[in-house]
Amino acid sequence: MFKITKKTLLAPNIYLMDVHAPRVAKAAKPGQFLIVRVHEKGERIPLTICDYDASAGTVTIVTQTVGASTNLICAKEEGDAFLDFVGPLGQPSEFVEETPEELKSKRILFVAGGVGTAPVYPQVKWLKQQGVDVDVIIGAKSKDHLILKDEMSAVAKNVYVATDDGSFGTKGLVTDVLADLVESKGLKYDVVVAIGPMIMMKFVSLATKKYGIKTIVSLNTLMVDGTGMCGACRVTVGDKTLFTCVDGPEFDGHLVNFEEAMRRQVMYKSAEGQKLRKQEKESDSSCRCEQ
Amino acid sequence: MANKIPRVPVREQDPNIRKSNFEEVCYGYNAEEAMLEATRCLSCKKPKCVAACPVSVNIPQFILEVAKGNFEEAARVIAADSSLPAVCGRVCPQESQCEGDCIVGVKSEPVAIGKLERFVGDYANEHQLNLASTAPANGFKVAIIGSGPAGLACATDLAKLGYEVKIFEALHKPGGVLEYGIPEFRLPKEKVVKAEIENVRRLGVTIETDVVIGRTVTIDELLDEEGYHAIFVGSGAGLPKFMSIPGENLNGVVSANEFLTRTNLMKAYDESYDTPIYVGSRVVVVGGGNVAMDAARTAARLGAIVTVVYRRSKAELPARVEEVHHAEEEGIIFQLLSNPTEIVGDEKGWVKGVKCIRMELGEPDSSGRRRPVEVPNSEFEVETDVVIMSLGTSPNPLISSTTPGLNLNKWQCIIADEEGKTTREGVFAGGDAVTGAATVILAMGAGRTAAKSIDKYIKAKHS
Numbered sequence: 244m245f246k247i248t249k250k251t252l253l254a255p256n257i258y259l260m261d262v263h264a265p266r267v268a269k270a271a272k273p274g275q276f277l278i279v280r281v282h283e284k285g286e287r288i289p290l291t292i293c294d295y296d297a298s299a300g301t302v303t304i305v306t307q308t309v310g311a312s313t314n315l316i317c318a319k320e321e322g323d324a325f326l327d328f329v330g331p332l333g334q335p336s337e338f339v340e341e342t343p344e345e346l347k348s349k350r351i352l353f354v355a356g357g358v359g360t361a362p363v364y365p366q367v368k369w370l371k372q373q374g375v376d377v378d379v380i381i382g383a384k385s386k387d388h389l390i391l392k393d394e395m396s397a398v399a400k401n402v403y404v405a406t407d408d409g410s411f412g413t414k415g416l417v418t419d420v421l422a423d424l425v426e427s428k429g430l431k432y433d434v435v436v437a438i439g440p441m442i443m444m445k446f447v448s449l450a451t452k453k454y455g456i457k458t459i460v461s462l463n464t465l466m467v468d469g470t471g472m473c474g475a476c477r478v479t480v481g482d483k484t485l486f487t488c489v490d491g492p493e494f495d496g497h498l499v500n501f502e503e504a505m506r507r508q509v510m511y512k513s514a515e516g517q518k519l520r521k522q523e524k525e526s527d528s529s530c531r532c533e534q
Numbered sequence: 535m536a537n538k539i540p541r542v543p544v545r546e547q548d549p550n551i552r553k554s555n556f557e558e559v560c561y562g563y564n565a566e567e568a569m570l571e572a573t574r575c576l577s578c579k580k581p582k583c584v585a586a587c588p589v590s591v592n593i594p595q596f597i598l599e600v601a602k603g604n605f606e607e608a609a610r611v612i613a614a615d616s617s618l619p620a621v622c623g624r625v626c627p628q629e630s631q632c633e634g635d636c637i638v639g640v641k642s643e644p645v646a647i648g649k650l651e652r653f654v655g656d657y658a659n660e661h662q663l664n665l666a667s668t669a670p671a672n673g674f675k676v677a678i679i680g681s682g683p684a685g686l687a688c689a690t691d692l693a694k695l696g697y698e699v700k701i702f703e704a705l706h707k708p709g710g711v712l713e714y715g716i717p718e719f720r721l722p723k724e725k726v727v728k729a730e731i732e733n734v735r736r737l738g739v740t741i742e743t744d745v746v747i748g749r750t751v752t753i754d755e756l757l758d759e760e761g762y763h764a765i766f767v768g769s770g771a772g773l774p775k776f777m778s779i780p781g782e783n784l785n786g787v788v789s790a791n792e793f794l795t796r797t798n799l800m801k802a803y804d805e806s807y808d809t810p811i812y813v814g815s816r817v818v819v820v821g822g823g824n825v826a827m828d829a830a831r832t833a834a835r836l837g838a839i840v841t842v843v844y845r846r847s848k849a850e851l852p853a854r855v856e857e858v859h860h861a862e863e864e865g866i867i868f869q870l871l872s873n874p875t876e877i878v879g880d881e882k883g884w885v886k887g888v889k890c891i892r893m894e895l896g897e898p899d900s901s902g903r904r905r906p907v908e909v910p911n912s913e914f915e916v917e918t919d920v921v922i923m924s925l926g927t928s929p930n931p932l933i934s935s936t937t938p939g940l941n942l943n944k945w946q947c948i949i950a951d952e953e954g955k956t957t958r959e960g961v962f963a964g965g966d967a968v969t970g971a972a973t974v975i976l977a978m979g980a981g982r983t984a985a986k987s988i989d990k991y992i993k994a995k996h997s
Contacts, residue, residue: 266745332749468714471773
């Protein structure tokens with residue numbers, strides 16, 4: 244069992260949890276993910292690792308209630324425990340292998356969308372520790388849904404925010420901010436790292452392809468085991484079929500077939516819908532995450 | 535003469551009933567049937583069946599005890615060589631091992647060794663017999679990677695010799711392929727797999743789940759930081775193969791591994807579990823091995839009309855005859871001498887059919903089987919909602935790629951000699967990780983061999 248040592252509400256429906264998992268905490272690197280199982284009859288749910296503290300033996304996850312399984316995670320409270328918590332899985336970010344000199348010679352821009360801001364934060368923090376300054380664009384539905392803004396500002400050189408309703412920063416999408424930085428302000432970047440909803444990563448990749456900027460995306464595909472066994476996470480990258488769980492989760496955004504990836508993501512959508520309805524029926528208060 | 539009695543038939547669930555449930559197909563023998571069947575054994579002086587058994591169970595001896603009604607003693611005889619009799623009695627290919635070499639089988643049908651072993655295994659589990667007997671602790675620690683048949687067999691023998699043994703399992707449940715691969719209707723999980731793993735635990739073996747070796751912790755860390763004196767890698771062959779034909783990434787195309795993991799490990803067939811599964815109304819299974827039969831029969835139980843597409847003829851089907859027979863009884867359609875060339879999708883990206891081409895058998899290839907060749911202009915399409923690819927598996931590179939000095943052959947299998955020694959000192963391997971996908975019992979045999987070799991290695995090094 245893996246105990247939840249801290250739970251914080253970051254924004255409506257978005258929770259941060261620290262989980263005691265010493266083996267995972269010791270081995271984790273930026274860019275990797277893990278798998279959580281909440282109860283005996285539960286699914287194996289892949290989540291991006293948001294932070295880790297080897298000395299405390301804890302791993303941080305940030306979850307948004309978007310479906311039956313994430314509802315179950317968010318319903319857990321401080322002091323409760325997850326049945327299974329396995330990782331780190333997948334390849335670490337490419338930059339982990341690079342020297343600080345190599346990294347410092349690059350101008351890096353992170354584009355974070357919604358709950359995807361959470362896994363971007365430790366990467367920016369890690370780079371800051373290596374003496375590398377980066378820029379970050381955060382996209383959120385509204386000011387209320389914006390997470391980790393202050394934390395990000397503390398470790399990034401510039402943080403730009405875009406909200407759908409204009410309640411904070413630029414009104415519009417992250418790609419609008421990206422266009423403004425690159426096209427109007429003439430800023431130069433060597434690498435863009437985009438983490439967020441599939442649709443956002445797709446449009447960021449389309450834009451950066453136009454600008455000729457190398458782009459890394461982190462895919463959140465369907466998975467069962469997460470160790471290369473099932474192939475549910477297959478994705479077409481260039482002319483190859485790769486497994487997100489062992490070859491990824493980070494890929495060259497210019498080579499990912501996003502149409503296919505988005506289509507595959509909803510393969511069990513109707514089953515998910517049935518489960519949500521069942522959850523609502525079974526539980527009178529379920530996870531009152533909406534408030 | 536004892537062998538004048540015909541082989542005692544085994545009772546099975548009616549095909550028309552079982553094709554819509556996940557209860558076990560074969561009921562096995564009761565005590566009376568087992569004792570009668572046991573009298574057919576000739577107790578050969580030089581038993582060929584024992585030589586044909588990868589773990590060398592003393593078959594005539596345990597059968598003699600069954601004949602006398604000494605079931606506990608029979609269990610003890612088997613336990614000396616196997617910790618998984620209820621598993622092996624169900625899933626071993628006896629027809630090509632012990633029963634294949636049975637002398638009674640020359641003129642009549644061979645003794646039903648498998649069904650007798652199963653009876654004894656079930657008896658031991660039902661009566662919770664404690665057959666554990668171990669040497670005093672010797673102070674040495676061995677880590678086993680993978681809790682499938684190879685790892686469990688290796689752990690059993692080492693624990694009996696007094697080693698402190700810990701098994702690391704990547705998934706949330708121990709058992710490996712016994713848990714995620716073989717369906718409930720062939721190998722019940724609670725009654726059989728869990729019970730036999732409990733027997734291994736009774737020997738003092740501990741199992742830590744949720745540890746992916748190569749990611750969560752490396753072999754080097756186990757040796758250098760966690761104080762293990764040797765390692766056995768029994769991580770299996772878990773990577774699914776695909777065909778690399780157009781349309782393979784359409785929604786509705788899954789590997790047999792994914793399909794079976796969803797139903798077996800995650801219990802998607804039971805609505806009270808969260809993991810979803812999709813079968814639509816028609817399913818095509820590509821491949822003709824035991825795994826293909828498992829996938830086909832599972833899909834049928836989930837309500838689909840199932841067609842197995844295999845490129846050679848019935849005689850070459852790699853699946854056990856018994857499995858093919860059961861599949862046919864359950865209404866699985868066999869589209870033989872056919873090979874998919876393309877998976878066709880609808881406008882929303884879901885599978886709607888499989889384009890196939892007819893094949894004919896040409897000259898024998900390196901495997902000795904006649905090589906299938908395409909018949910020109912013979913393309914046809916099979917309508918389907920789901921395609922399950924069951925083309926075999928290969929070992930996962932996670933461990934080899936993170937363990938310096940652990941070498942692989944060209945099929946990505948770990949190189950190990952006949953004693954289970956790898957190219958890295960202190961690291962041993964066996965089972966599918968070394969041979970590529972094979973059987974439960976061969977993996978167990980390799981686990982036992984490696985256990986002997988680990989014992990020899992540690993004693994030589996620390997004496």
